[in-house]
Amino acid sequence: MKYAVITIGREHGSGGRLLAQKIADALNIPLYDKKLIHMIASESGFSEKYVEQAETKHTSSFLYNLYFDSTNLPIDDQLFIAQSNVIKKAAAQSPCVIVGRCANYVLRKRTDCLNLFVYAPMEERIHRITEEYHEQVPNKDIHRYLEKYDKQRAAYYERFTGERWGDRHQYHLMINSTVGLDHIADHIMKLVKESDANA
Template sequence: MNKVITIGRQFGSGGRIVGKKLAEAFDIPFYDNEIINLAAKESGFAVKAFERAEEKATNSFLYSIAMGAGAYSSHDFGYASLSIDDRIFLAQSSVIRKVADEGPCIIVGRCADYVLKEREDVVNIFICADLDSRIKRSVEEYGIASEKAAETILRQDKRRANYYNFHANEKWGNVNNYDLSIRTDFGGIDHAVKCIKAFLEV
């Protein structure tokens, strides 16, 4: 398998687990929070700064204000005029491109499909599931209180959507942005891994 795989996922769908198992199956590097750690090391920004930038995306209007100059300023005014959050996104994007240049790997989230959209060796996958199964996973595996699970899931999905929609100028979860979308509530995590593996080996 000589592809770079990006994985977008709904909260509680098990997308990270699917990515991890795929990486083990193909014996290739897996990147999730590792992207933040690498970007922090290269840029000099604290890891917390990257986490805060993602948290701001909960409200798209407030996020646009917090982003300051916005995504387009890099074209108009140069790096020095960018907001801190824009610089953080650029630092993260730089790391994503570097790990992709190093060879086949799996990258979870962080607009990786958009960042790598010019490459021909990238396969973009989206993992989703119905709300009931995501609530179940959130309670059993993430330790979220059952009475708060649905609210947490919707809030996290909104954060991911706003972050993606702002930076990528695309709609998060839109099937046209992905090569394959798969639901983990149908056959479970291992079945999803097998389906994706078969798709990639064609």
């Protein structure tokens, strides 16, 4: 299989996680999203809640980064290293879909990765997080909430990769999810199967 691993970066509320599930189901391969959090927690010793929030709760505060242990690394660096190790192990085991966690960067030396970035208009994202994700955000703050969420995710990505989150040069495909998640999943599945046949 030419594209053994599919990584998906996404704007919050764009449907990237839902698309990942559809692709994994269609190709009958593992999905590493929530499962990845458990694996990283086991590898690092940090709590699952801490791991889950790392992508959007990253802080570069002076006091935060003064915390070191015997590795002489700040705890956010320790977590990223553990996370990278888990992602590499998962990708080495079998074809899979990996959501977020800078996976496209972590696996950048592999030639069998298809890296996607999913985005959507603000109105579509607001509808999805309220109607599908059922997130509890006051209506007047939803726009600000999404902007802050993406800003934190971008800061995390840029902190550990040195690259700009959402930059087209970091991905093979950038997809506006308003064309339909099922439609996108069908095309991705076709692309993967055709690449396998031509490999």
